[in-house]
Amino acid sequence: MEDVPQIGYTEKVMDHFMHPRNVGAVADPDGVGQVGNPVCGDLMEVSIKVEKDVITDIKFKTFGCGSAIATASMVTELAKGKTLDEAEKISRQDVADELDGLPPRKMHCSNLAADALHKAIEDYRKKTETG
């Protein structure tokens, strides 16, 4: 027998929720990504500092649920120190996996964090291209 849905958040999620890493906005950001959650109406903002294609600093803010806070915190941890190309590959699933899973209903929140990161990178790229 299988099929037992995950009940509640994992310890890792709760740790990131209670002690979120990299909260806030980086000063003088090189890229900012903001996304709204089409599912439940939350907001997520990720700002990055980039040096030589490497994300040297990253911070987030979110108007969202426990999962939104935890996934954003995890995304910033995963992205920090990575090259932009590497960071761009961080997927929703990666975030969820790193947190030891999310309840099915909350998977969409991990989209939010990853999407905001990707948008921040896009924003940086746009600026540097045009700049």
Place this chain on the structure above:
Amino acid sequence: MEDVPQIGYTEKVMDHFMHPRNVGAVADPDGVGQVGNPVCGDLMEVSIKVEKDVITDIKFKTFGCGSAIATASMVTELAKGKTLDEAEKISRQDVADELDGLPPRKMHCSNLAADALHKAIEDYRKKTETG
């Protein structure tokens, strides 16, 4: 607030059920009444001995429920020593009242006992008229 239906049988019913009076058939009866219960399919038989228009002996048999046994027992008690005219007036309600009531669903059983008595009297009358 009212409306509470009677629950179970009264003490008097249970007494007559456990210790029914006048069980059996009188020897050499002057009248016999047998009725079937159209509601639940039971059978009731009352036999009487009559002297000078007075019921001097009366007995019953029944293939029926607790209420059938108790009401028959009560009917025989009520009828014994009464004149035929008096006994004919014993109604279904009298029997139920004497037993301190019957559950609504069981009221039809008291019909059975009273009907059998009335039939026994009728039987006696028919015999004496024709005889």
Place this chain on the structure above:
Amino acid sequence: MKQIYLDHASASPVDPRVVAFAVPFLSEDYGNPSTLYVKGLDARRALESARGKVASLINAESPATIIFTGSATESNNLAIRGTALRNRQAGQKVVSSVIEHISVLNPMKELQKSGYHYETVPVDASGIVDLETLADRVTKETVVTSINYANDEIGTIEPIREISEIVHERGQYLHVNATAAAGKISIDVQKDGVDLLTLSSNDLAGPRGAAALYIRRGVKVQTILPGGGQENGIRSGTENLFAIAGMGEAAVIAGEEMAAERERLQQIASLYRQEILTIPDSYLTGHPTERLPGHLSFRFSRIEGESILLNLDTAYNIQVATGSACSSRTLEPSHVLLAIGLKHEEAHGSMIMTLGRSTLGEDIPYVVDAVKKTVDRLREITAM
């Protein structure tokens, strides 16, 4: 006077181990399983654990196939009406045996009123469903066929695997009411080929207020109790965790002790049967061998069941059941007794004894003596 309770099919005392397991859910672990704080998550874990335990008892393929409801009546309604209504485009015919519990028959009649075609299948004199007629009646428009695993009034166990084959060759879903059978004989929904199966907590010696409906994966069922969407949208209402957790624990105990208990009750029942059938004009009703282990059903000529029941209760503190017309709400004899071919007056003398965990072999002589004296006394009064 010591009480000897032999009416477990009507109501079972909750096993004290189950009570001990379930009581903390009343005033301590009372969280609502839909809430997100730890107390709610713990409640949800307890709920899912109970689901797994019930699934195990009937070897369901997954806990997710178990839907908790409030009673066997509700599970039967959900299985029959919920499945028929959800699949009405696939056919509007339903079939059951004639000896189904009234909580199966009446939902069937409800469907009939709303335009479904409802047909019944007779049983033989021992209560076994007539498989040929079943094969005739079930057609590809037959969305739900409902047959009891075992009958609660005469104890007869149906050949569910053969029935499953017939139903699945010709029609669609087989619902099995296993209320009387679950926990008493081993049930394997996968091997048995059952699509929907009802079982109730109290018949496992668990608390009332919980029952389950097994719904095989892939079978679509529509809710009959719309609301908050609990139980995967199929049965709304805040979960009654006390009863559900109790049912789970009762399922575990039933599973662990079934083999031994079955043996024990079969022995006691066979002694009862031997002794009671020495009474003149007494008969066993139902199947002589294919019957539930602790189930005894008799009839005695010329006397009436309510009187038997009352006399045994009042004079001997023994509790039994009867299918007599006089004791029923409708003043009709048991439809099951009529279906196995008894005449009205034969059904009248019915006495049903259903044994349980507290039943002791040592009480047999006392009970047998009481039954004999009761039959004697009532036969002295009888007008037959």
Place this chain on the structure above:
Amino acid sequence: MKQIYLDHASASPVDPRVVAFAVPFLSEDYGNPSTLYVKGLDARRALESARGKVASLINAESPATIIFTGSATESNNLAIRGTALRNRQAGQKVVSSVIEHISVLNPMKELQKSGYHYETVPVDASGIVDLETLADRVTKETVVTSINYANDEIGTIEPIREISEIVHERGQYLHVNATAAAGKISIDVQKDGVDLLTLSSNDLAGPRGAAALYIRRGVKVQTILPGGGQENGIRSGTENLFAIAGMGEAAVIAGEEMAAERERLQQIASLYRQEILTIPDSYLTGHPTERLPGHLSFRFSRIEGESILLNLDTAYNIQVATGSACSSRTLEPSHVLLAIGLKHEEAHGSMIMTLGRSTLGEDIPYVVDAVKKTVDRLREITAM
């Protein structure tokens, strides 16, 4: 860390006095109320006694007007679908407010699917039903109008007597879902002019598994759970006496202690309100005065309710509820909060505290401090 449970609307601990009263019905007084031996009759007496106790709590004209069901969800379904279907020749229109519980809204939508005309009535910013629109929508074809006595999410108490007049002048039956209100404020179905009223055991601090539907004498309701014909044919299934007897006892306690408890909870609630509303950008939702005594509902700008709930639970062992989209099964914000005019993002910051018998005034400072710190922390993270 001491637990401070402030989510009584979701689930209430069963009062230990009720547990003590009800537990004997599990393993000792377990008779089936439909059986005729003394154990069964005693069970029936306990059942009828519970019926009388529940009738008294709402001043019903007779115990016979009380039908026991398995849950408030079921009572609501029975009141709405059972009454509408039974009286369909009298009209096929149904009406409810927009802030009804989902166990009212979904049965209404079921009726709509089967051809009924369903209309809703808005509420004002405090949650009071718009009486003019009500008067417009209710017509003589309106068989059932359903309005909550008080709302479980925002605590607002509706003007039921005025509503009753409007409904009875124009339409037919008024159903009132009093799940959140019963036992907390005094209800008099006769003076209030209610035809059908739902109340649940657990909201009286009784066990889950029992609820009641008051059906005024003369109102015809069709069963939605056909079967053995218990509860006067309106609700089949062997009675869950443990839960029902518990509900009866809970009704007695609620009745006796209501006045004092109401006073006590009102005081505690008013202190909470005063303190919590000192938080910047915090608001009370629901009606400022016409509200349930132990009910508090707030919203805080720029933060989200699930986070509030989790933070209070994890860091302070305080349990509250929220109407935030993120915490709901459907990921939609509470329909009640939207109905009183909140924007999606405003509803997001909802926090609901429902007090109960175990709530102590001495915990106020601790809880207020925890709420303040929680709001602060989340506002540091927020992207708004």
